Amino acid sequence: MEFQTNRSITKENPYRICFVCLGNICRSPTAEGIFQHKVKERGLGSYFYVDSAGTGAYHVGEKANATSRSVAESHGVPLLSRARQFDSDDFNEFDLILAMDASNYSNILTQKSGTTTAQVEMMRRFDPQGTSEDVPDPYYGGLNGFEDVFSILERSSEELLNQLTPHILTE
Numbered sequence: 001m002e003f004q005t006n007r008s009i010t011k012e013n014p015y016r017i018c019f020v021c022l023g024n025i026c027r028s029p030t031a032e033g034i035f036q037h038k039v040k041e042r043g044l045g046s047y048f049y050v051d052s053a054g055t056g057a058y059h060v061g062e063k064a065n066a067t068s069r070s071v072a073e074s075h076g077v078p079l080l081s082r083a084r085q086f087d088s089d090d091f092n093e094f095d096l097i098l099a100m101d102a103s104n105y106s107n108i109l110t111q112k113s114g115t116t117t118a119q120v121e122m123m124r125r126f127d128p129q130g131t132s133e134d135v136p137d138p139y140y141g142g143l144n145g146f147e148d149v150f151s152i153l154e155r156s157s158e159e160l161l162n163q164l165t166p167h168i169l170t171e
């Protein structure tokens, strides 16, 4: 499904994306790292501000999970974030809030109060191979789970960036 954003993206007004999962140590830091890597590769770093957060507070302050980091690094993507908890201010800080699964999505919406500009969407809305599904939580699974998550987030991020690129206004 084609994504609609209602504004142009400029260096003065970068497009702000927050990827959100439960712990902010596996899925959303991986999405943040992949998307950041892609915008840098395309020379678009100054047009985007990318962050991630977790709906839960269990891992606040921690680096990304060691397996998430080693899988991402094996694909050339460093994961540098520290976990933080999503909060209601994020609705005013970001243009787009992307939930990794349906539970994250409903937890995000419970924090919403008043009028906000942020759009909240499911990450896999952008997955060319499975647009109505969750990004599965790899935390209790084996290495294959982490590799699967990386692949899902790689192709979803690619499509997301492809859909946002026409909104970029270059001087």
Ligand code: 4NP
Binding pocket: 021, 022, 023, 024, 025, 026, 027, 028, 054, 058, 059, 137, 138, 139
């Ligand atoms: P994430 O994975 O939401 O992809 O970061 C999880 C990490 C930790 C926990 C749950 C999910 N936990 O319950 O500690």
